[in-house]
Amino acid sequence: MTPTIAILLIITFVLSTVGLLLLIWSIANNQFSHGQAAARTIFSPGEEGHSEDPARPSDPTFTGNTSEQAAAIEARWTADQSSRTAVLTWLSSSVFWLLLGSFFGLASSMKMHLPDFLTASEFLTFGRIRPVHLNAVTYGWASMAGIGVALFLIPRLFKTSLAGGKYAVLGGFIWNIGLVLGLSAITLGLSDGEEWLEFPWQIDILFVIGGALCAIPLLLTAANRKVEHLYVTSWYLMAALVWFPFLFLIANLPFAFPGASGATVNWWFAHNVLGLWVTPIGIGIAYYMIPKILGKPIISYQLSLIGFWSLALFYSQVGIHHLIGGPIPTWLVTLSIVHSVMMSIPVITVAINHHGTMMGSFGRLKDSPTLRFVWIGALMYTVASLQGSMEALRSINVITHFTHYTVAHAHLGMYAFLSFILFGAVYFIMPRLTNWEWPWRKLISLHFWLVSIGILIYVVSLTIAGWKQGVALLDAAMPFMDIVKMTLPALQARTVGGALMTLGHLVFAFHFIAMLMRSGAATEQPTLFRPATKENAQ
Amino acid sequence: MKRALAIMVGAALILLLATLTLVVMPYLQMSAEQVPPDLKPYTEQQQRGRQVYIANGCVYCHSQQPRDPSFAPGDKARGWGRPSVPGDYAYDEPHLLGTMRTGPDLFNIGARQPSIDWQLMHLYNPRAIIKGSIMPSYPFLFRHVNEPAEGDKVVNIPPPYGPETGKIVATEDALALAEYMLALDHTYPAPTLPKAQPKSDEPKENRAP
Ligand code: HEM
Ligand code: HEM
Numbered sequence: 001m002t003p004t005i006a007i008l009l010i011i012t013f014v015l016s017t018v019g020l021l022l023l024i025w026s027i028a029n030n031q032f033s034h035g036q037a038a039a040r041t042i043f044s045p046g047e048e049g050h051s052e053d054p055a056r057p058s059d060p061t062f063t064g065n066t067s068e069q070a071a072a073i074e075a076r077w078t079a080d081q082s083s084r085t086a087v088l089t090w091l092s093s094s095v096f097w098l099l100l101g102s103f104f105g106l107a108s109s110m111k112m113h114l115p116d117f118l119t120a121s122e123f124l125t126f127g128r129i130r131p132v133h134l135n136a137v138t139y140g141w142a143s144m145a146g147i148g149v150a151l152f153l154i155p156r157l158f159k160t161s162l163a164g165g166k167y168a169v170l171g172g173f174i175w176n177i178g179l180v181l182g183l184s185a186i187t188l189g190l191s192d193g194e195e196w197l198e199f200p201w202q203i204d205i206l207f208v209i210g211g212a213l214c215a216i217p218l219l220l221t222a223a224n225r226k227v228e229h230l231y232v233t234s235w236y237l238m239a240a241l242v243w244f245p246f247l248f249l250i251a252n253l254p255f256a257f258p259g260a261s262g263a264t265v266n267w268w269f270a271h272n273v274l275g276l277w278v279t280p281i282g283i284g285i286a287y288y289m290i291p292k293i294l295g296k297p298i299i300s301y302q303l304s305l306i307g308f309w310s311l312a313l314f315y316s317q318v319g320i321h322h323l324i325g326g327p328i329p330t331w332l333v334t335l336s337i338v339h340s341v342m343m344s345i346p347v348i349t350v351a352i353n354h355h356g357t358m359m360g361s362f363g364r365l366k367d368s369p370t371l372r373f374v375w376i377g378a379l380m381y382t383v384a385s386l387q388g389s390m391e392a393l394r395s396i397n398v399i400t401h402f403t404h405y406t407v408a409h410a411h412l413g414m415y416a417f418l419s420f421i422l423f424g425a426v427y428f429i430m431p432r433l434t435n436w437e438w439p440w441r442k443l444i445s446l447h448f449w450l451v452s453i454g455i456l457i458y459v460v461s462l463t464i465a466g467w468k469q470g471v472a473l474l475d476a477a478m479p480f481m482d483i484v485k486m487t488l489p490a491l492q493a494r495t496v497g498g499a500l501m502t503l504g505h506l507v508f509a510f511h512f513i514a515m516l517m518r519s520g521a522a523t524e525q526p527t528l529f530r531p532a533t534k535e536n537a538q
Numbered sequence: 539m540k541r542a543l544a545i546m547v548g549a550a551l552i553l554l555l556a557t558l559t560l561v562v563m564p565y566l567q568m569s570a571e572q573v574p575p576d577l578k579p580y581t582e583q584q585q586r587g588r589q590v591y592i593a594n595g596c597v598y599c600h601s602q603q604p605r606d607p608s609f610a611p612g613d614k615a616r617g618w619g620r621p622s623v624p625g626d627y628a629y630d631e632p633h634l635l636g637t638m639r640t641g642p643d644l645f646n647i648g649a650r651q652p653s654i655d656w657q658l659m660h661l662y663n664p665r666a667i668i669k670g671s672i673m674p675s676y677p678f679l680f681r682h683v684n685e686p687a688e689g690d691k692v693v694n695i696p697p698p699y700g701p702e703t704g705k706i707v708a709t710e711d712a713l714a715l716a717e718y719m720l721a722l723d724h725t726y727p728a729p730t731l732p733k734a735q736p737k738s739d740e741p742k743e744n745r746a747p
Contacts, residue, residue: 015555112640115665115672122678127595189593193632222542230541238542239549246553250561257561259627261568263635268560276553312549316556322637325605327622332564398610402601402639473639476615480642481670488672 019313038229039297039304042157042288044072051295051364075159080432082161083151086168086217087433090148091426092516093176095509097140102502104133109498113491123187131186131198138196138273139207140179142414144172145422146281147214150237152429153288154218157234158225164217171213178206194262196270197251204252211245232304236284239312243276260327268319274413275315279381282418283311283350285425286378290357293371293428294364299356307349314342321392324401340392347385354378369444373424376452380416384409399474404487405466408459415501416455423447423508430515439520443511450504457497465490573628576726580629580718587718590711591634594676601636602645602722619646623728641673648723657716658693658708666699679712 040048046069108130111117118124147168155162162168182199185191191198199207218241251269291298298304320328320336358375365372387409390396400406427444431437438444465487472478472486514520580588591597606621607614614620622645627633651657656667662680664671682701686692690707700706708716 111674112672115674119675120677122594122676125594125676125678126674127598128593130598131595191592191595193592193597193634195597195637225542230545234542235545238546242546242549243553246550250557257565258631259568259629259633260571260624260635261565262631262633263627264564264568265561266633268556272553272556309548312552316553317560319560323635325609326603326635327624327626329564329567329624332560335559394609398605402637404640406637474610474612476612480616481668484640484672485670491672 019309036297036301038231039291039301041227041229041231042233042292043295043297044076045069047073047295048297049295051368052292076156077432079155079159079161080152083155083165084433086162086165086172087148087152087429088516089169089172090144090151091429092512093172094141094143094145094148094422095426095512097136097144097179098505099509101133101136101141102498102505104129104136106495106498106502108133109491109495113488113495122189128187128189128191131191131195132183134196135186135198136179136183137414138278139175139182139199142278142418142422144175145426146240146278146285147172147211149285149422149425149429150241150281151214151217152425152433153233153237153285154221157231157237157288158221158227160221160224160226162217163220163224167213167216171210173210174206174213175210178203178210181206192252194266196273197266201252204248208245208249211241211248215241215245231288232298232301232308233284233288235305235308236280236287239308240277240280240284243272243280247272247276263323263326264320264328264332267322271319271322272316275311275318278414278418279315280311282377282381282421285421286354286374286381289370289374289421289424289428290354290378293368293374294357294361296357296361298353300353303349304353307346307353310342310349311346314339314346318343318392321397324392324394324397337392337394341389343385344389347382347389350378351382355382369438369448370424370428372448373420373427377417377420377424380412380420384413384417387412399470400466401470402473403466403470404462404490405470408462408466411455411462412459416459420451423451426512430512434515434518436515436518438511439514440511443507447504447507447511450500450507454497454500454502454504457500458494461490461493461497568624571624572729573625574623574726574729577626577628577724578721580721583714584718584721586711587714587716587721588634590679590715591718592632596644597634597636599636599638599640599673600642600644601639602643603635604643604645613643616642617646617650618643619649619724620728622724626724626728644719644722645724646722648720649725652720652723654713654716654720655693657719658691658712659695661712661715662693662695662706663699666696676712679709679715680706681709683707 046066107118107124108126111126111129122128151162151165151168178199182203185200185203186198190200192200218238222238247269251265257265287298287304317339318336320332321340324333324337326333354375355378365375391400391406391409400409427438469483469487472483603622604613604618604620626645627635651660660667661676663675663677664673665675680693682704683690684704686705686707690705691713693706693708694700695706
């Protein structure tokens with residue numbers, strides 16, 4: 001390590017820490033004039049204490065006691081309707097990509113224990129369908145659903161109608177074209193060759209344009225906003241929408257970063273897609289849904305701000321923990337490991353807020369589909385992140401790095417955390433856009449149990465097998481082929497878990513389409529897991 | 539609007555700082571790194587093979603980055619080679635370091651399996667050579683002919699993995715990929731290994747059985 005780099009390194013670390021301390025100091029001294037008041041901005045006047053979703057017959061949906069309160073609820077309904085076309089465009093596309101991605105995931109999984117399955121065609125070889133899976137679920141499902149939910153939440157958070165929604169619709173079309181072209185390119189063998197960046201860079205331009213078109217309604221709506229405080233969810237959403245185009249543009253600069261430095265840019269990007277794109281979207285949604293359904297504000301607004309800025313400071317520098325032990329300068333790896341461990345600060349502050357707000361209300365998990373999906377997602381965020389901080393330590397990473405353990409962690413994060421929160425959000429949003437309730441309570445239940453059991457099998461089997469694989473790889477006395485044989489049962493179990501998840505997605509997609517077509521009987525009551533009264537049972 | 543803008547600008551600045559430390563500084567440091575004198579640039583054919591490797595996603599199961607034996611003893615002991623240094627990748631664009639070892643590391647596969655016939659047979663059907671391998675077979679990189687033409691590279695597949703009649707010949711892509719495999723030979727000494735690395739007492743040749 002050259003001395004100048006050491007000094008720069010120390011400076012950046014000190015900067016990060018000083019920035020955090022300043023923030024804590026300013027909050028402690030109430031430099032930001034908003035305390036808990038800001039946490040209440042998500043409720044309309046008088047709504048606090050009432051659950052928005054679901055409502056029990058004994059605790060009906062709040063419609064306002066005074067004319068002023070009723071007007072606020074009416075205004076929110078108008079705000080919801082304003083984003084309708086844009087949100088439905090993004091959400092419907094995302095559900096399609098989820099299905100496609102699931103089938104490619106399942107086929108990839110099968111190929112890992114049935115190596116002669118579908119090998120005749122080059123278009124279906126493992127090394128092509130696996131990146132199709134990753135890109136379809138990341139840029140198709142997670143990103144499109146995330147943007148769709150963000151488009152729904154922005155007018156609600158700013159208490160005004162969505163302005164410029166048509167730009168978002170256009171953006172959605174361009175994004176979909178990008179996906180079709182990008183996934184076809186991978187299938188045809190035209191991948192750019194780096195994980196998470198497989199789409200040829202010429203096609204990536206479409207994603208930058210599509211994403212930028214979504215920033216227009218965000219900015220226009222922010223300019224029109226009718227609330228003084230910006231609720232923490234909007235912090236996360238705004239930041240994510242700023243970060244993504246920036247990241248995607250730099251990482252895709254063609255031919256700028258050859259050799260080993262290309263690997264650092266690759267993983268700087270890949271982790272930022274997780275940390276600065278899908279994670280803030282997921283956390284932001286949970287920050288909205290949990291208090292809204294419970295009808296009570298999050299317990300500490302100050303903590304949520306520390307959580308936000310420390311996430312930005314630390315998560316942006318963790319990427320190189322994907323290259324521990326690789327041909328990369330030691331200082332760089334150490335920097336990322338230190339920041340990975342520091343990530344426990346934002347993770348714990350978010351956990352205190354999410355789970356602390358739930359305290360005393362866990363009974364609500366029994367009936368509210370949204371709350372159940374979102375809170376389990378939030379819990380898995382805590383678990384996956386604390387696991388990640390450990391996994392970044394050299395002593396642990398030396399075992400887990402090149403193994404199925406990483407894949408289990410990846411699905412714990414992308415699926416049990418993020419996808420669960422997105423499922424919950426879709427269950428919340430759709431009735432408000434279509435003015436129709438989910439037709440079949442049992443299908444929501446079925447979806448929940450299929451994906452929950454599926455992901456449990458997936459993560460548990462690969463975590464155990466991956467760990468054993470990692471330990472064995474370190475000891476050359478165990479022949480490589482014996483290790484492969486040892487992991488086979490877990491790879492088969494993954495196919496079983498993945499099949500359950502895929503089935504769950506089919507159920508979800510069917511129900512989603514039924515919502516779009518307003519199938520089933522008209523009901524006044526929200527669809528809960530448990531019918532509150534006999535008549536509601538369907 | 540002011541506060542919303544402040545958040546967005548703040549967020550962008552933080553990312554800029556991270557870009558400086560995680561993208562710009564490593565780039566400056568690593569591109570100044572010495573290229574090992576014994577490292578040969580890829581030939582046109584090897585480069586084509588590299589593209590076949592990318593197109594068919596070999597990187598999702600194979601790494602090309604042995605770790606330091608003082609950190610992860612298994613890598614060197616399995617014959618995967620000395621720890622790699624940034625200079626070893628001077629001609630790699632894009633990098634293919636990989637983060638998965640569903641299959642073994644390939645940084646020195648050219649030294650471990652220097653026979654092109656082995657490589658081709660293995661690509662046609664890995665199980666023809668290694669019992670129980672879970673690597674996919676790549677029949678689409680080969681042609682099945684009745685009579686090989688002049689200049690065709692015939693690959694002799696042991697039964698029962700080959701066709702009942704006729705011959706299997708390698709396509710240009712298969713030959714290029716196999717040549718790329720043979721080019722993955724980094725057994726030369728690395729000039730810039732970290733100092734802590736004990737260099738002298740290890741035999742230079744460390745080939746797998
Ligand atoms: C504090 C938070 C976290 C830390 C410190 C962390 C750390 C890590 C580490 C050390 C790896 C393994 C890299 C390797 O050995 O190759 C990893 C992989 C991964 N993590 Fe996390 N993680 C965190 C949270 C998350 C979350 C919340 C998600 C999902 C949204 C996530 C998704 C992933 C994925 C997808 C991979 C696999 C990447 C790949 O190999 O393609 N992580 N993480
Ligand atoms: C429907 C069930 C699913 C199955 C059967 C499945 C299966 C797989 C398989 C076989 C791989 C390749 C692992 C390897 O190369 O060793 C993979 C990778 C991955 N999948 Fe899935 N998957 C499913 C759903 C999802 C979903 C919904 C998401 C995201 C929202 C997701 C995100 C990922 C990611 C990020 C990776 C890369 C992991 C890494 O590089 O470490 N998967 N999946």
